[in-house]
Amino acid sequence: MVTSGGDAPGMNAAIRAIVRLAIPRGFRVLGFMRGYEGLITNLVKPLDLRSVSGIIHLGGTILYTVRSPEFREMQGLKRAAENLEKNEVDGLIVIGGEGSFRGALELNKMCDIPIIGIPATIDNDVFGADETIGFDTAVNTALRAIDNIRDTAVSHERIFLVEVMGRTRGFLALSVGLNAGAEIILVPEVEVNLDEICDRLEEGRKRGKKSSIIVAAEGVGNTREITEKISSRTGYDARLSVLGYIQRGGNPTARSRLLASLFGAKAVELLQKGQGNEIVGLQGGKIVSEDLERSCKSIKPLDTGLLQLAQELAV
Helix, strand or coil, rough: EEECCCCCCCHHHHHHHHHHHHHHHHHCEEECCCCCCHHHHHCEEECCCHHHHCCCCCCCCCCCCCCHHHHHHHHHHHHHHHHHHHCCCCCEEEEHHHHHHHHHHHHHHHCCEEEEEECCCCCCCCCCCCCEHHHHHHHHHHHHHHHHHHHHHHHHCEEEEEEECCCCCHHHHHHHHHHHHHCEEEECCCCCCHHHHHHHHHHHHHCCCEEEEEEEEEHCCCHHHHHHHHHHHHCEEEEECCCHHHHCCCCCHHHHHHHEEEEEEEHHHHHHCCCCCEEEEEEECCCEEEHHHHHHHCCCCCCCCHHHHHHCCCC
């Protein structure tokens, strides 16, 4: 197995589930270290039942993960395929996000080894998975921070724009904003309209609001400039708070641990049946599998209708 891309809380719980379920079923389990770079450099170690003791509650990944530009090149893919063959690997489990799965799809073209993807990303943007490992943890981490920020916003009668992660997708910002009771939510899927933002803030003031929270995904643009423009146009005291990498770390919630265990179990089941080139996913409350290529080539839709709900609830 390999953990790839950005780390997500619950990756270790998935590693634990795979090892604990695969070994009693006759599998030999290897962990490639440092993401796809470990596949290229053959940085690998065997995993046994005791090697995953005491990790279910830990954030990050004991296998480590780094970005690997070389893996995007044909030569890197070829070396990775050769190392899989050298280690007599019969199946590969990739724990990561949609970028990692695209890499897995390309790797599969170089070798005839079944690959199973386990969605683990705080972006929650994997097609075929209603929810990914780590998403619930990231939402709750951001919520705790915004609850604290709101205390200051109310005390100083300020507007706070809180930037959360999400370079291309707004799943995290939408869920955080809705659950935090934010007055405005900005996502990459919807173009930022400063006039509309300022008008809504003005309307809120007329209704007696003395403070407001705006939650914005980092992919909406330069949030510092947006904050400054809001302040200059409205005359209100607007401040920016960037939550940053705090959202990726920390102990996974019970929800993230549960999904990790269920996804890990499903991945082992699929390999045991000789199936591959699929991702594990949660769909309609059930653990299912989705074609890897279809997942990579499809875009998971964002329910933008929830933006209207959030606006109505924040009157």
